Amino acid sequence: ECPNALGLLKYIEEKHPEYHVVCAGSLLGVKLAKGVSFPVGKVDFLNMQPMSFSEFLTADESGGLADYIRGIEKIEAIPGAFAEPLTEKLKTYFIVGGMPEAVASWAAERNIERVDQILSAILMSYDLDFSKHPASAETQKTSLVWNSLPTQLSKENKKFIYKLIKDNARAREYESSIQWLSAAAMIYRVNRVSGPGLPIAAYDDLSSFKLYASDVGLLRRLAKLSPSTVSLGDKIFTDFKGAFAENYILAALSALFDAPLRYWSIQNPTYEVDFILQDHSRIIPIEVKSSGNVKSKGLKHFRQKYAEKTELSLRFSLHGFHYQDGILNIPLFLADQTDRLLEKI
Numbered sequence: 001e002c003p004n005a006l007g008l009l010k011y012i013e014e015k016h017p018e019y020h021v022v023c024a025g026s027l028l029g030v031k032l033a034k035g036v037s038f039p040v041g042k043v044d045f046l047n048m049q050p051m052s053f054s055e056f057l058t059a060d061e062s063g064g065l066a067d068y069i070r071g072i073e074k075i076e077a078i079p080g081a082f083a084e085p086l087t088e089k090l091k092t093y094f095i096v097g098g099m100p101e102a103v104a105s106w107a108a109e110r111n112i113e114r115v116d117q118i119l120s121a122i123l124m125s126y127d128l129d130f131s132k133h134p135a136s137a138e139t140q141k142t143s144l145v146w147n148s149l150p151t152q153l154s155k156e157n158k159k160f161i162y163k164l165i166k167d168n169a170r171a172r173e174y175e176s177s178i179q180w181l182s183a184a185a186m187i188y189r190v191n192r193v194s195g196p197g198l199p200i201a202a203y204d205d206l207s208s209f210k211l212y213a214s215d216v217g218l219l220r221r222l223a224k225l226s227p228s229t230v231s232l233g234d235k236i237f238t239d240f241k242g243a244f245a246e247n248y249i250l251a252a253l254s255a256l257f258d259a260p261l262r263y264w265s266i267q268n269p270t271y272e273v274d275f276i277l278q279d280h281s282r283i284i285p286i287e288v289k290s291s292g293n294v295k296s297k298g299l300k301h302f303r304q305k306y307a308e309k310t311e312l313s314l315r316f317s318l319h320g321f322h323y324q325d326g327i328l329n330i331p332l333f334l335a336d337q338t339d340r341l342l343e344k345i
Helices: 004-015 028-033 053-059 063-070 080-096 100-109 112-130 136-147 149-153 171-183 216-222 227-231 235-254 297-305 332-342
Strands: 187-193 204-213 262-266 271-279 282-288 313-317 322-324 327-331
Touching: 053 063, 053 080, 053 100, 053 332, 063 080, 063 332, 080 100, 080 112, 080 216, 080 235, 080 327, 080 332, 100 112, 112 136, 112 216, 112 227, 136 149, 136 171, 149 204, 149 216, 149 235, 171 187, 171 204, 187 235, 204 216, 204 235, 204 262, 216 235, 235 271, 235 282, 235 332, 262 297, 271 297, 282 297, 297 313, 313 332, 327 332
Parallel strands: 187 262, 282 313, 313 327
Antiparallel strands: 187 204, 262 271, 271 282, 322 327
16 A cells, blocks of 8 residues: 555665565565665565464464474374364364454354354455556456466366356456466465476476366355355365365475466367476475375376376375375375475385
């Protein structure tokens, strides 16, 4: 709302270096993308993301579980005394999400209807933010892209389809809105790559991509899914075509690694790998499984096709924590520990 405040930070640092000044603002990515003057070298950025699952556990007075997953040092089976409650807490996290106000409300009141009111208010504020798009004609388009996310992610093939926004929609009409949502950190854009290589960005196919929400709780509310799914046991992990699990994993890994995640796919025959991660000099294919079936034709084909470039693969599922034949299976509830767990290989 006040672009000059960013430039003012330079003079505060120069004239009053004894003070430590912290500023918070939304849509900074959008503001800076417009070429606003910024005091380079004078200000550090701290990007804030929704609370991770382990942070949710701490807020939810389950600090013992949080301490346990943060203290795992070996790749070995998770005792049922921890695995079962962690799985149940993860189901709740899928409903509440990681937006701080929603988490605080849940921790204090255990009232899912109140959580829904908070999430709805956040979504309403997002709609108001769309009006801040520099081109007023883009406001409605931005809203259409955002509100299409549940429909896009409900497909078996989650590749973004413009015609699901509006009949006869064209890429050139909506690209600006997608870029704005990405700069505003409301969505994750996951580009398709043609194969593994370094840097992974060199293999981007910009014409094929998927869009996910910034937070799994907001995705649920955007999809108008009832809070009663909290009590439906494993059904929450199989509904919505695994979109919740994928969105959750994407958000967790995006907070841990510098390079944005990609995905890989080919046609005739059809194979797909959910995500591709560049971790320093390693290219790691990732499969996300929300159900009991952990078999993946896509991951198997990718590992065979690019055997020399794929020494390690990741699978996130509700199965055990183990490493076998080049695949590290990580329970879904350990996703925000992935960077640390990879060091154990």
